Amino acid sequence: MAERADDRLLRLLGIVAYLDGAGPVPVADLAKRFGTTPAQIQKDVDALWVSGTPGYWPDDLIDFDAASIDRGVVHLTEARGMTRPLRLGTREAVALVAALRAMKATGAVQADPARSAVVESALGKLTDATGEAASAVDVRLAPGGDRQVVAAISSALVAHRRLRIRYVTSSDVVSEREVDPVRLHTQDEYAYLAAWCYRAAAPRTFRVDRILEAVETDVPVQEHPGVGEPSAEIDFAALFAGGSSPLATIRFAPRARWFAEEVPVESVRNLPDGDFEVTLRVTNPGWLRSTLIQLAPYVRSVAPRPLADDVAGAAREALDVYGASSVPRDGATSANHH
Amino acid sequence: MPSPAAPALNPAERLLNLVIALVNTNAAMTKQQVRTAVAGYSDAPSDEAFERMFERDKDMLRALGIPVVTVGTGGHTDELGYRIDQDAYALPPIDLTPAELGVLSLAAQFWQDKTLQTDINRAMVKLRAAGAGDPSADALAGLAPSVRAVGDAYGPLMEAIEARRAVTFSYRAAYNGAVLTRHVEPWRIAARDGGWYLMCFDRDRQAPRVFRMSRIESRVRITGPTDAYEIPDFETDVMLGKAHGEVRQAVVAVRPERAGALRARAKPVPDGEREAYNGRLPRPAGGADGGADDRADDRAGARAGWDILEVPYRSLSGMAAEAAGYGAALVVLEPQAVREETLRRLTAAAALGSGPETGSTAGTQAEATRG
Structure with a gap:
C-alpha cells in the first residue's frame, strides 16, 4: 500500500532532525526508530540527498557521508537548517x-x-x-476489578509466574483454575486476562471482575505456542464465537438500544415505529436468558419459541420463589419489623 | 538555473523541498518564486493546477503542525510572501526516559480508529525524531489498554472543537426511536462504560446536552464561522450524571455457590441482623434437599438454603436488573423499591413465553407488536 505523502514527509524531516543530534546511525536502527523497513530508509536517504534549497547546486543540498552509506550507516553532514523536531499538533x-x-x-x-x-x-x-490542556477527549476505562486480584495478576505478569484463580462464568458457575497469564487487556468497561488455562488445556480469556480470587504461585509460566501474540485488540468474535450456533431474533423497544450497540449481533433492523430487531447467535444460552430477563420490560418479542419459553420459565420459577417468601407485600422494612 | 533533480517529484519530496525553501528563505518567497524555483512545482501544467497544488500543500503542512505564514513582501507591490518560522513549529525540548517512551508506545495501541492511530503515529515519529533512547516496555509488561472505536464522527467533531465551530447531524432518540436533525456546539467527547458521548450545547434546545455517539446516524457536518462559541469549564462525570447517585445497600438472599459475580462485591449481613431476615426468607423450594417441608425445620432449612448478603448499588434499575438476571437463585429482601422493580422485570419476562396453558403459535408476533 502506498504511503501517504504527509506521513512520509514527517519521517523525512524526522530523520534529518534526529541525525543532526545523533551522529552516524546504522540503517537498521533508523528503521526501527521510525517504524519502517531498512529498504524504505534507503529510499528516504536517496530522496533527502537530492533535496535542498532552490538552486539545488551541490552546496544547496542535504548531504550525507557517502562512504558511511556504503557500510550501512547513515551519517548526516549537512542538514540545511532542518534541525528542529516538529512540535505536536x-x-x-x-x-x-x-x-x-x-x-x-x-x-x-x-x-x-x-x-x-x-x-x-x-x-x-x-x-x-x-502546552495544551487537551481536554477535548476524556476516556475512562474499566476500573478493572478487585484491587487484590488486579495486583496479583500484574505481579504474576511481571514475574512470569502461574496464577491460581477462582472464576465465575457468565452462566454463574464457579471454578478453580491454574493459568499462565499472558496479557491484561483493559478495554472499555471491562478488563480481561488473556491466559493459558490448564483446566481447559487451551488459551482462555477471563473477565477480571469475575475473578473472585487470584493467587500468584511460585511456578514459572511455560511456553504455549500461539498464545497471546501481541495484539491490543480483544477478539470479541472469538469470545462470542460459534458460526454454527442457532440464531435468535429479538425485538426491542427503543430504550434497550444499548443492547444492539454493545453486544456483538449479526444484524440490526430499525423499525418505523422506533423499535429495533436484532439477530444474534446463541452461543451462551445462560447469558442470553439472564440478559433478556434483565431487559424484559423493553423486550417486545423473542424468537424462536423455545428460547422465549426458556426465558419465561426461568422468570416464572423466580416469581414462585418470591411468592413463597413471607415478606409482607405492603412494603414493611426491617427497621420496623419485630 | 532551476534544475529539479527529477522530472516528476513525488508529493512527499515536493513538500520536503517546499519546507526547506520556506525555512531557509531570507524574508519570504512569492508564489511565483515558489513555482519557478522550488523543485516539483514547475511540473504544474497550468496556473490553476499550480494554485491548487500550492494550496493543498499549505493545508497539509498546517495539518502536520508546520504553519506557512503569509507576510507582505514590502516594496511597491501588494503581492504576498510565504515563509515558515522554525520557532513556531519546533518541539520544546522533551527528555523522555526509555520507560516513559515505552508508556507512549503502549498509548499508540490504545486507539482502534484509523484517524486516531494516524494522529498518534505522527506524534510518535515526532517524539522519536527528538532523540532519546529506545522505548522499554518493562514498566507496563503485559498490559494492553484500549478503548473501543469512536467512529467516523471523531474527525469532524475534533475539527469543530478545535475551531469552535457548530455541527449538525441526525440523531436517533433513545426514548422513542425518532430520528431528528440536531444543531450543536461541540465541547468534548468522552468514553465511559463502553460508550462514546458528545458533550455540547444544543442550539435547538438552548441548553447543554449529552448525545450518545453511536446514535448519530448521519455524517457530522461542520457549519458556520470559527470561534462561534466558548467552551465552559465542566466536569465530564457531572455532565454525564455519573458518580452522582450515592451508594446504597440492598439486602438479598442468594443460593449457596450462586451469583458469584455479585458476591465479589457483597458482604454477609452482620450476625446481629441476620435473625431479622431469617423469618422472611423463601423456603428452599424447587429441588433443595428433598423434604424440607417440615414446619419445625423451616427456619433452619431456610437458613441453610440461602446466604443473606448486603450489596452496594448506585442505580436502582441497575440493581434490579442484575437481581432479576439471577432468576430463582436470588431474592431481593430490601429495599422494597428494588424488590418491586425486580418483580416488574421478572413479570415482564414471564409474559414472553407462551405459558403452560396457552399454546398459540402466532402469539409472539401478535402480542408483542405494541408495548
Missing part, C-alpha cells in the same frame, strides 16, 4: 494525552506505584511540551 497531543490519562486511571496501573509513577511522569513531560 493539537490532535496528536489530544490522542496521546487522552490515552495516557485513561491508562493512569486503570486498576492495573494504580495497583503498582512504579507503574503509576512512570505514566505520571510521561504525562507530565508531554503536557509541558505541548
Whole structure:
C-alpha cells in the first residue's frame, strides 16, 4: 500500500532532525526508530540527498557521508537548517494525552506505584511540551476489578509466574483454575486476562471482575505456542464465537438500544415505529436468558419459541420463589419489623 | 538555473523541498518564486493546477503542525510572501526516559480508529525524531489498554472543537426511536462504560446536552464561522450524571455457590441482623434437599438454603436488573423499591413465553407488536 505523502514527509524531516543530534546511525536502527523497513530508509536517504534549497547546486543540498552509506550507516553532514523536531499538533497531543490519562486511571496501573509513577511522569513531560490542556477527549476505562486480584495478576505478569484463580462464568458457575497469564487487556468497561488455562488445556480469556480470587504461585509460566501474540485488540468474535450456533431474533423497544450497540449481533433492523430487531447467535444460552430477563420490560418479542419459553420459565420459577417468601407485600422494612 | 533533480517529484519530496525553501528563505518567497524555483512545482501544467497544488500543500503542512505564514513582501507591490518560522513549529525540548517512551508506545495501541492511530503515529515519529533512547516496555509488561472505536464522527467533531465551530447531524432518540436533525456546539467527547458521548450545547434546545455517539446516524457536518462559541469549564462525570447517585445497600438472599459475580462485591449481613431476615426468607423450594417441608425445620432449612448478603448499588434499575438476571437463585429482601422493580422485570419476562396453558403459535408476533 502506498504511503501517504504527509506521513512520509514527517519521517523525512524526522530523520534529518534526529541525525543532526545523533551522529552516524546504522540503517537498521533508523528503521526501527521510525517504524519502517531498512529498504524504505534507503529510499528516504536517496530522496533527502537530492533535496535542498532552490538552486539545488551541490552546496544547496542535504548531504550525507557517502562512504558511511556504503557500510550501512547513515551519517548526516549537512542538514540545511532542518534541525528542529516538529512540535505536536493539537490532535496528536489530544490522542496521546487522552490515552495516557485513561491508562493512569486503570486498576492495573494504580495497583503498582512504579507503574503509576512512570505514566505520571510521561504525562507530565508531554503536557509541558505541548502546552495544551487537551481536554477535548476524556476516556475512562474499566476500573478493572478487585484491587487484590488486579495486583496479583500484574505481579504474576511481571514475574512470569502461574496464577491460581477462582472464576465465575457468565452462566454463574464457579471454578478453580491454574493459568499462565499472558496479557491484561483493559478495554472499555471491562478488563480481561488473556491466559493459558490448564483446566481447559487451551488459551482462555477471563473477565477480571469475575475473578473472585487470584493467587500468584511460585511456578514459572511455560511456553504455549500461539498464545497471546501481541495484539491490543480483544477478539470479541472469538469470545462470542460459534458460526454454527442457532440464531435468535429479538425485538426491542427503543430504550434497550444499548443492547444492539454493545453486544456483538449479526444484524440490526430499525423499525418505523422506533423499535429495533436484532439477530444474534446463541452461543451462551445462560447469558442470553439472564440478559433478556434483565431487559424484559423493553423486550417486545423473542424468537424462536423455545428460547422465549426458556426465558419465561426461568422468570416464572423466580416469581414462585418470591411468592413463597413471607415478606409482607405492603412494603414493611426491617427497621420496623419485630 | 532551476534544475529539479527529477522530472516528476513525488508529493512527499515536493513538500520536503517546499519546507526547506520556506525555512531557509531570507524574508519570504512569492508564489511565483515558489513555482519557478522550488523543485516539483514547475511540473504544474497550468496556473490553476499550480494554485491548487500550492494550496493543498499549505493545508497539509498546517495539518502536520508546520504553519506557512503569509507576510507582505514590502516594496511597491501588494503581492504576498510565504515563509515558515522554525520557532513556531519546533518541539520544546522533551527528555523522555526509555520507560516513559515505552508508556507512549503502549498509548499508540490504545486507539482502534484509523484517524486516531494516524494522529498518534505522527506524534510518535515526532517524539522519536527528538532523540532519546529506545522505548522499554518493562514498566507496563503485559498490559494492553484500549478503548473501543469512536467512529467516523471523531474527525469532524475534533475539527469543530478545535475551531469552535457548530455541527449538525441526525440523531436517533433513545426514548422513542425518532430520528431528528440536531444543531450543536461541540465541547468534548468522552468514553465511559463502553460508550462514546458528545458533550455540547444544543442550539435547538438552548441548553447543554449529552448525545450518545453511536446514535448519530448521519455524517457530522461542520457549519458556520470559527470561534462561534466558548467552551465552559465542566466536569465530564457531572455532565454525564455519573458518580452522582450515592451508594446504597440492598439486602438479598442468594443460593449457596450462586451469583458469584455479585458476591465479589457483597458482604454477609452482620450476625446481629441476620435473625431479622431469617423469618422472611423463601423456603428452599424447587429441588433443595428433598423434604424440607417440615414446619419445625423451616427456619433452619431456610437458613441453610440461602446466604443473606448486603450489596452496594448506585442505580436502582441497575440493581434490579442484575437481581432479576439471577432468576430463582436470588431474592431481593430490601429495599422494597428494588424488590418491586425486580418483580416488574421478572413479570415482564414471564409474559414472553407462551405459558403452560396457552399454546398459540402466532402469539409472539401478535402480542408483542405494541408495548
